[in-house]
Amino acid sequence: MSDVKHLLERQAQWQPTRQALTWPEKVRMAEPERESILQLRRSGQVEAASARPTRTQSHFGRPK
């Protein structure tokens, strides 16, 4: 429990330093985050699409 408290305290100390970065630095930090979100979305779409039965499958039952 004290480890968690210590971790949270360290995080609380660290967060203001992130806010103190310059605006261009923060935008640069956001760029890779944006790429990660896009990749996650793409992979989610691929998984969702493969999990969904195709129109032919749902219409005619299981493919042979």
Place this chain on the structure above:
Amino acid sequence: MVKAVAHLLNALQSSGLVQGYALFGPMAQMRYTEAVATLDADVLVAVAQPDRLDALSDIYAFCAARGYLPEGEAVRVGAWPVQFVPAFSTLTQEAMELAETADFEGVPLRVVGAAHLAVIALSVGRAKDFARVLALLESGSVTRPEIEQLAARHGLAAAWERFEGRFPLE
């Protein structure tokens, strides 16, 4: 790459196609808070006839002539899709007019101030918009009385009251 966006927006204003512009949304928020994840850059623009369906077509043509092509509802500038939003209310018009000119790596870039960012977010009212208001408050760039006053001036007193009810001052 946002530097390229700044150059493009300044050129757009110099051309006279827009009477004004200002960055808003998460990209603008980052000026005041920690970095946040966002997929695009949102820009308020003052166009002559904002109600016209093709109000943004001249802007798109201007961007395309400079090699920045449309992508969905945005224009791609380097890594960033830039979404142009005509100033659609007295709140967004005021936000644009009172925007600050920031320095983005040596290039001037108009950006909506913290109080107007908060009240625009309040007016939209999704969970992520409330998170934006909270982040701006936490950063100290705007105060609750400032938001309350601005919200009241733009007919959003009830929205602010609801927000205060959900997220009271600790």
